[in-house]
Amino acid sequence: MTEHDPHAVLPIGDFAARAGLATSAVRYYESLGLVSSVRTAGNQRRYRRAELRRVAFIRAARSVGLSLDEVKAALDRLPGGRVPDRADWTRLSGEWRERIEQRIAALRELKDDLDSCVGCGCLSIDKCSIYNREDKLAAEGPGSHLGFKPL
Template structure:
């Protein structure tokens, strides 16, 4: 005898289980990251596999991926099923270069934190060492020295 599919989750149940606000779920749905349906009474309801998709979205956000990057990744997954361990491994392996660059940028920031902030303002005594004649100021506003690879 076949068992019936599990009951869908209400938006409140999904929010509670996923640890996100219902407004976040509405936003994810509006952006095409998750999909639900409406009950006969007009209430949002979601299949249980959407819980895993929300967990995937949250993990990708923690990694630092943008919503367009997350949407592109989710578009490679089949609809109507929970992403598998193999799906996650395939997608997350492509994020290694993004993470490596973020790690490198944070290391550059850490190494320069006690010295010049690289703003080009010449307001710190150490700036004369890092930015003689305000040469960095010609390349634009902001912490220009922190943005350059290899300046740790």
């Protein structure tokens, strides 16, 4: 095995250090099925070096606002639990771009609504679209209108 062999395995401390995570975060990600390890005869965790790419994918997805559930759903769509390759990244990042566009549009709408509140302070249930934002969205029908999901 070489330094860059993707099949090389690392103990959790080394894996966490290379991934830029705390060991507790690695264990948490593993408990969610986001990364996987093998066990030694002494029941110690060992992580394939290739799993580092899954961590990079998770961190990138989190940085654009995806929840861990959404990250898991994306990773679960990869055949055989393999690590995401360049084509996967291209496809998924395209989907995320659309999501970011939706968030920008929603924030622009929020900013426009806030502009009408500047200097007002009425907080009127009839007039103020910031105060009454949920009712305004509810009038548009069920489901998410802003493209936000809780993180």
